[in-house]
Amino acid sequence: MAVKSKAKAVRKTGGFCAYIGPTIRGLIQHGTIYKGSKGDVLKGPALCRAVAAYPEIAGLLVPGDTLTDAYKKIKTPGSLFYVRYKTLADRAMKEEKL
Numbered sequence: 001m002a003v004k005s006k007a008k009a010v011r012k013t014g015g016f017c018a019y020i021g022p023t024i025r026g027l028i029q030h031g032t033i034y035k036g037s038k039g040d041v042l043k044g045p046a047l048c049r050a051v052a053a054y055p056e057i058a059g060l061l062v063p064g065d066t067l068t069d070a071y072k073k074i075k076t077p078g079s080l081f082y083v084r085y086k087t088l089a090d091r092a093m094k095e096e097k098l
Contacts, residue, residue, distance in 0.1 A: 017041050018067050020074060020081070021060030022089040024050070025096065028057060038063055056088040 019032045027050040034041040038061055041047060051057050060081070062070040073081040 016064040017061050018064065019057065019061050020067070020070055021057060021085055022092060024054065024057075024088075024092045027053060034061070054088060054092065056084055056091070059084045060088065 015035075015037055017034045017036070017038045019028055019030065019034070021028070021030065023030045028047070034044075034046060036044070041061060042051065042058055047057065047061070070081055073079040074085050076082055
């Protein structure tokens with residue numbers, strides 16, 4: 001029951017998500033803050049083009065309440081966020097050089 005109350009409180013205050021992946025020129029910038037839940041943000045027009053080009057972006061969009069932990073995990077080799085970040089950064093660099 002406490003989980004539902006917490007989710008409702010986040011929705012009432014608006015909540016936010018942040019993109020913690022690498023900057024991809026012309027699509028998305030590291031550290032961008034989006035208003036609303038992760039699901040709402042992914043459905044919205046702000047990320048449609050970016051996620052269509054790089055689906056990995058969705059995995060690097062984190063809710064505000066987990067932001068500090070996610071930043072720590074990005075710097076921890078072997079963590080899922082670390083792997084996602086490196087994979088996306090490598091792919092973006094390859095495609096940018098073409």
